[in-house]
Amino acid sequence: MRTRQGWTLAVVLGFSAMACRGEPPSPAPLDEVPPVRWDVVEPGEALSGGEAGTVTDASAQAFSQALPVLTLERRSGFVSGRGVFEIDWIPAPASSSRADRDGLGPLFHAVACKSCHVGNGRTAPPDEPGSTGEALLIRLSIPGMAPNGGPLPEPTYGDQLQPKGVPGVPAEARLVVRHTPRPGTFADGEPFTLMAPEYALEELAHGPPHPDTMLSPRLAQPLHGLGLLAAVPEETVLEWADPDDANGDGISGRPNRVWSVRQGRQVLGRFGWKANQPDLEQQSAGAFLGDMGLTTPLFPAQPCTPAEQACGDAPSGGAPEVEANRLAALTFYSHVIAVPARRDVDSPQVLRGKALFHRVGCAGCHRPTLTTGMLEGYPELSGQTIRPYTDLLLHDLGEGLADGRPDFEATGREWRTAPLWGIGLTATVNGHTRLLHDGRARSLMEAILWHGGEAEASREAVKQLSKEERESLLMFLESL
Incomplete structure (x- = not known):
């Protein structure tokens, strides 16, 4: 049961x-x-990534450490993968001395993986001081379904807005973000204000998009611990699913089924904001193509639309532009990034906050503990008790967070439960505390207050807490 x-x-x-x-x-x-009892320290509770996947680093480099159990040879592979992660790609053709990193574009969003994953963490949205705006990308689609069961790309601009182009190729559009304040109060009378974003596309290079275009903003997600999540057995994820809410608790998490290019079939999705990626290789290849305009063995063709002739005519950096060994290196790197240990697990205030986290029902989706199985090629990840605070399932989070854009089996109101491990180090690593899929939440409490749908009861329970209890809850979250 x-x-x-x-x-x-x-x-x-x-x-x-x-x-x-x-x-x-x-x-x-x-x-x-x-x-x-949730107000006591559990055995191994500080080891968020298990014995093999946890590092005691709370610095600005906390999300950039290798699994501590890697052999010297495997650590060399981590360093090689990090090199690919840090490459600044340039347009083709390049001089012979720089030809190993040309092929950027023709249309693109950023020039390097690290542009959107600063410190392997969360880059701030465009309105945050110091942000370049590169971390917030826009997915585009129209009603219907692609042959692989995924979203149907917008016919003129494709499946992702590209705000930049190489010389001779016009950028597709400019994104404009505006915010409307939404005031509210806690039960004890303390006020709060949420900022609701509105998105618009301006300076469209090829005219207006399809009238039924669905637009979804996405911030880049942190990279630590992804290999451990990849190693969680599918049956472990599915046993937590309750699509019909058979137990009547108001929570009906369900899996996304997505297309695996490597396997040529539908499989469990577990990565991305809507669990729309099956594995880290495909997620990396998709980012190369969608964010930097770089082809790979997995995605060998540029997604230039018929309206974008200059894009189609632009020179290539090779076929593919990112060779198989580089894609493999980046895939390995993304699998073996460690998770920072928790802090202050025995603090009375943190323990009280943990008990409140469970009492208000947050653990119904943010599953504290999972156990990894065997993942081919990654023996270090097997048999680990990890504490990611996610169930890897889709949940309806209400109209307030809805993007209205389906993604495979995910509806426009559903999002994958975001892992919480490391969330308390966001300010240390990235210098801000912007959260949720588009960074609209300016703090942990705002992120909670944006939750609706299946999380509405938990949100309302949090609003009923005293100020002291709210502070304890936040102290617990900041310890993760």
């Missing part, structure tokens, strides 16, 4: 002489079952 950590029903079996005689033991009466 599946149980959620937020409302676990424990059954204590009292073994007696009857059990020794082969008679089945009787369960203790429910009123005698001890309640689950």
